[in-house]
Amino acid sequence: MTLRRLLTPALLSFGLLGSAQLHAATIDKPECLAPAKPGGGYDLTCRLAATTLQQTGLLDKAMMVNYMPGGIGAVAYNHVMGVRDDDPNLIVAASTGAALNLAEGKFGKYDGSEVRWLGAVATDYGAVVVRDDAPWQTLDDLMKALKKDPQGIVFGAGGTVGSQDWMKAALIAQADEVDPRKLRYVSFEGGGESLAALLGNHIQVFTGDLSEIESQLEGGKIRVLAALSDQRQEGAFADIPTAKEQGYDVEWPIWRGYYMGENVSDGAYQAWLDVFTKLVDTEEFKQARHARGLFPFTKLGTEFEQYVQERIAHFKSLSQEMGLIK
Amino acid sequence: MWDFLLQGFEVALTPLNLGLAFIGALLGTLFGALPGIGPINGIAILMPLAYTLGLPAESALILLAGIYTGAEYGGRISSILLNVPGDAGAVMTTLDGHPLAKKGLAGPALGLSAVSSFIGATIAIVGLTLFAPLLAAFAVNFGPAEYFALMVFAFSSLSVMMGKDPIKTLIGAVLGVMLATVGVDSGTGVMRFTGGMPELYDGIDFVVLVIGMFAISEILLMLEHDLTKGGGMAPVGRVMVSMKEVMFCKGAILRSSLIGFVIGVLPGTGASVAGAVSYTTEKRISDREGTFGHGDMRGLAAPEAANNASAAGSFVPMLTLGIPGSGTTAILLGALMLYNITPGPMLFTEQPRVAGGLIASLYIGNVMLLLLNLPLAGLFARVLTVPRWALVPGIALLAFVGVYQLHSDLMAIFLMLAIGVLGYVLRKFGFSLAPIVLGFVLGELMEENLRRALAMSGGDVAVLFQSTLAIGLWCAAVAVVVVPLVVSGWKRRRASA
Numbered sequence: 171m172t173l174r175r176l177l178t179p180a181l182l183s184f185g186l187l188g189s190a191q192l193h194a195a196t197i198d199k200p201e202c203l204a205p206a207k208p209g210g211g212y213d214l215t216c217r218l219a220a221t222t223l224q225q226t227g228l229l230d231k232a233m234m235v236n237y238m239p240g241g242i243g244a245v246a247y248n249h250v251m252g253v254r255d256d257d258p259n260l261i262v263a264a265s266t267g268a269a270l271n272l273a274e275g276k277f278g279k280y281d282g283s284e285v286r287w288l289g290a291v292a293t294d295y296g297a298v299v300v301r302d303d304a305p306w307q308t309l310d311d312l313m314k315a316l317k318k319d320p321q322g323i324v325f326g327a328g329g330t331v332g333s334q335d336w337m338k339a340a341l342i343a344q345a346d347e348v349d350p351r352k353l354r355y356v357s358f359e360g361g362g363e364s365l366a367a368l369l370g371n372h373i374q375v376f377t378g379d380l381s382e383i384e385s386q387l388e389g390g391k392i393r394v395l396a397a398l399s400d401q402r403q404e405g406a407f408a409d410i411p412t413a414k415e416q417g418y419d420v421e422w423p424i425w426r427g428y429y430m431g432e433n434v435s436d437g438a439y440q441a442w443l444d445v446f447t448k449l450v451d452t453e454e455f456k457q458a459r460h461a462r463g464l465f466p467f468t469k470l471g472t473e474f475e476q477y478v479q480e481r482i483a484h485f486k487s488l489s490q491e492m493g494l495i496k
Numbered sequence: 497m498w499d500f501l502l503q504g505f506e507v508a509l510t511p512l513n514l515g516l517a518f519i520g521a522l523l524g525t526l527f528g529a530l531p532g533i534g535p536i537n538g539i540a541i542l543m544p545l546a547y548t549l550g551l552p553a554e555s556a557l558i559l560l561a562g563i564y565t566g567a568e569y570g571g572r573i574s575s576i577l578l579n580v581p582g583d584a585g586a587v588m589t590t591l592d593g594h595p596l597a598k599k600g601l602a603g604p605a606l607g608l609s610a611v612s613s614f615i616g617a618t619i620a621i622v623g624l625t626l627f628a629p630l631l632a633a634f635a636v637n638f639g640p641a642e643y644f645a646l647m648v649f650a651f652s653s654l655s656v657m658m659g660k661d662p663i664k665t666l667i668g669a670v671l672g673v674m675l676a677t678v679g680v681d682s683g684t685g686v687m688r689f690t691g692g693m694p695e696l697y698d699g700i701d702f703v704v705l706v707i708g709m710f711a712i713s714e715i716l717l718m719l720e721h722d723l724t725k726g727g728g729m730a731p732v733g734r735v736m737v738s739m740k741e742v743m744f745c746k747g748a749i750l751r752s753s754l755i756g757f758v759i760g761v762l763p764g765t766g767a768s769v770a771g772a773v774s775y776t777t778e779k780r781i782s783d784r785e786g787t788f789g790h791g792d793m794r795g796l797a798a799p800e801a802a803n804n805a806s807a808a809g810s811f812v813p814m815l816t817l818g819i820p821g822s823g824t825t826a827i828l829l830g831a832l833m834l835y836n837i838t839p840g841p842m843l844f845t846e847q848p849r850v851a852g853g854l855i856a857s858l859y860i861g862n863v864m865l866l867l868l869n870l871p872l873a874g875l876f877a878r879v880l881t882v883p884r885w886a887l888v889p890g891i892a893l894l895a896f897v898g899v900y901q902l903h904s905d906l907m908a909i910f911l912m913l914a915i916g917v918l919g920y921v922l923r924k925f926g927f928s929l930a931p932i933v934l935g936f937v938l939g940e941l942m943e944e945n946l947r948r949a950l951a952m953s954g955g956d957v958a959v960l961f962q963s964t965l966a967i968g969l970w971c972a973a974v975a976v977v978v979v980p981l982v983v984s985g986w987k988r989r990r991a992s993a
C-alpha cells in the first residue's frame with residue numbers, strides 16, 4: 171500500500187489529478203488494471219509484466235497494478251470503454267476466460283471487437299485429473315466409461331456452468347459424443363476446493379489447469395490423464411500425454427495477455443507493443459514466466475487481434491452448440 | 497519430527513527472520529485494523545516486494561505469514577473501538593467487544609482479546625505441528641453434503657442469538673441470505689437479481705456489505721447527535737486486563753480455540769464461520785444471566801480465540817496437501833510457487849527449512865503479536881477519547897478509501913452507502929446487524945454446497961444423509977434447537993409441580 175495509492179482517490183475527487191494524466195502521448199505513468207480481486211490469475215498477469223518490466227528497465231517508471239473486481243471482468247471492460255478509452259498508460263489483463271465471456275454475451279452489449287488487443291505473453295493449459303486409485307489409466311479408459319454411462323461420472327472444477335472450467339469438461343464430453351448438458355458437473359470456488367473434493371472422492375474427474383496441479387504431481391495422490399495442450403510440456407509435465415496424442419482433439423490454452431482502450435492512439439499502442447516485443451525475449455521474463463507455472467505463448471499486435479477475434483467467434487458457435495446462448 | 501521443528505527454529509531465530517516476523521506482525525495488525533484491507537490485500541501488496549528484495553523463500557514466507565496472523569489480531573481493534581469489523585473474522589467480536597468499550601473497558605477488552613487470540617493461535621499451531629497429516633485426511637472427507645450439514649448446524653446454532661426479539665433475528669438472517677443470492681448462480685451460470693448491472697455479477701462484496709452495514713450506519717447514528725458537544729465516545733478507564741478476567745474466560749477460550757482450529761482446517765470454511773460457531777456455542781454454554789451481547793468478556797474472548805485458531809488451522813491443508821484452506825493461504829501458495837517451491841505432500845521432506853521455518857515462525861510471531869498488542873491496547877483505546885467531530889469524518893474517510901482501493905470503482909461506493917442507509921434504518925427499528933452478516937456468509941456457503949451435492953447426485957436428496965459425518969452434523973443441528981426447548985419445558989414442569 172503506497173501512499174500514492176491511498177491518496178489517489180482523495181486527490182481525484184478534488185480534481186487535482188486526472189485530467190493531466192489522461193492525455194499524455196507516451197508511457198509516463200504505466201498502469202496495469204487487474205479486473206479482479208488481488209491474488210487471482212489477472213493479478214498474476216499484471217504482476218508478471220510489472221515485475222519483469224522493472225527488472226529489465228524497459229519502462230522508465232514502475233508500473234502500478236490496480237484492481238477492479240466485478241462482473242467477471244465486465245466492470246473493468248465497461249470502465250475502459252466509458253472512461254479511459256484513450257488512456258495511453260493503461261493496459262488491462264485479459265485471458266481466455268475474458269474472450270469466452272465476451273462470446274457468451276456476459277459483457278452486455280460488447281462483443282470484444284471494441285478494445286485494442288495488445289498481446290498475449292504466456293499461457294497455462296487445461297488438464298484432466300483423477301485420483302491415483304481411479305479405475306481409468308488413460309484418457310481413453312475414461313472416455314469409454316463416460317460414453318457407457320454419461321451420468322455415472324461426476325466432473326468438477328472451479329468455475330460455473332458456461333465458464334472455461336466447465337468448457338473443458340464439456341469439450342471432453344463432446345469429443346466423446348456425449349451431450350455436455352447431460353454431464354454431471356459440480357462448480358467449486360476455485361481450483362483448491364476442487365482438488366480437495368477430488369482427493370476426498372466427492373468428484374471423480376477434475377478439469378483443472380497444469381500450473382495448479384504441479385504441486386500434486388510428486389505426491390502420488392493424483393493421476394493426470396491428459397494435458398489439453400497442442401504438444402507435451404517440459405520438465406515435471408513431460409510424462410503427461412496430450413489429449414490429442416490419445417486421439418481426442420481437445421485443446422484448452424489459458425493464455426494471459428492485455429488489451430487497451432478503443433481510442434488509444436496508434437503511437438501509444440505501438441509504444442507498448444515495442445516494449446512487450448522486447449520483453450518476451452529477455453531472460454528475466456522467461457524465468458519469471460516459468461516461476462509462475464506458465465508456459466511460452468507469444469502473440470503480439472495484429473496477430474493477437476486476429477487470434478482473439480477468431481477465438482471469440484469460435485467460442486460463440488461452441489456456446490450455441492452447447493445451448494448456453496441462443 | 498522434533499528435528500524438523502528444531503531446524504525450523506534455527507531458521508526462524510536468525511536476526512533477519514526475527515525482524516521480518518516483527519515487521520509482518522506489526523503491518524498485519526495495522527492491515528487488520530483498517531476496514532477494507534484484510535490479510536489478502538496486505539499479502540498481495542507485499543508479496544511482490546518480498547520477491548523483489550530477493551528474500552529467500554523461508555524469509556518471505558515468514559514475513560507474509562506474519563501479516564496473515566497479525567491481521568487476525570488487528571481485526572478486533574476496530575470491532576471493539578468503533579463497532580466496525582476490521583475483517584471477516586471479527587464480525588462476532590463487535591457483539592460484546594463494543595459494548596465493553598462503551599462501558600469504559602476498552603483497554604481490558606483489547607488486552608483480553610489479545611490474550612485470547614494468543615491462546616487460540618497457540619493451541620492451533622500446536623495442533624498443526626502434531627496432527628497436520630492426520631487432520632488433512634479428515635478435512636478432505638468434507639464434501640458438499642457435509643458442508644451443507646455443517647451450515648445447517650451453524651444456522652440452527654444461531655437460534656441461541658434470538659434473545660429478546662426472535663422475529664427480528666430471523667428477519668435479519670433471512671435478509672442476509674437474500675443478499676447472498678445476488679450475482680451469478682454458480683450452478684447454472686444464470687444472473688440473479690443483478691438488474692443488468694455488471695457490478696453485481698459477482699455478488700455483493702463482503703467488504704462492501706460489512707463496511708456499509710457497520711461503518712456507514714454507525715456514522716449516521718453518530719450524526720444524530722450534536723457533534724460539537726461532548727467529548728469522545730466513552731471514557732477510558734483502566735488499561736490493562738487483569739489475570740482474574742482472563743481466568744474467568746478460560747473455558748470460553750479453550751473451547752473456542754478447538755472449534756476455530758477444526759473449522760479452519762476445513763478448506764471450505766474460514767474465520768467468519770469459526771467466529772460465528774464459537775460465539776453461539778459459548779453463549780449456549782455460559783450465558784446464564786443473559787449478559788452476552790451487553791459486554792460479556794466471554795462473548796469477546798470466544799470469537800477472538802476462534803478466528804486466530806482458524807487462521808493457523810488453514811495452514812494444515814496448505815502445507816500437507818498443497819490445497820489452500822482460505823483465500824489468504826491461496827495467495828501464500830502462489831508466493832511459494834514464485835520460489836519454485838511446490839507445497840504439497842512432499843513439502844515436509846523436500847523443503848524442511850521452509851515448512852519448519854514457517855511453523856516455527858508462527859510460534860514466534862504469535863508471541864511477538866501478544867507482546868506488541870498488550871502495550872498497544874492502551875494507545876488504541878485512546879481512539880475513544882477523540883472528539884466526535886474528528887472521529888466521524890475519520891471513520892468516513894477510512895470507509896471510503898477502504899472500499900475504493902479495493903474496487904477502483906464508484907459503483908462500489910454507492911452500493912456501500914445504500915447498504916449503510918439500510919443498516920441505519922434496520923438499527924433504528926431495533927435489528928441487530930450480526931445475524932444479517934452471518935446470514936450472508938453462511939447462506940452463500942449453504943446454498944452453494946446444497947447445489948453441489950445435488951449436482952453430484954443428479955438431484956437425489958438422499959446424498960445429503962449418506963455419510964456418518966453428515967448424519968452426525970444433522971443430529972447436532974437438531975439437538976441444538978430441540979434440547980434447550982425440552983430442558984426448559986422440563987424445568988418449568990418441575991417448578992410448577
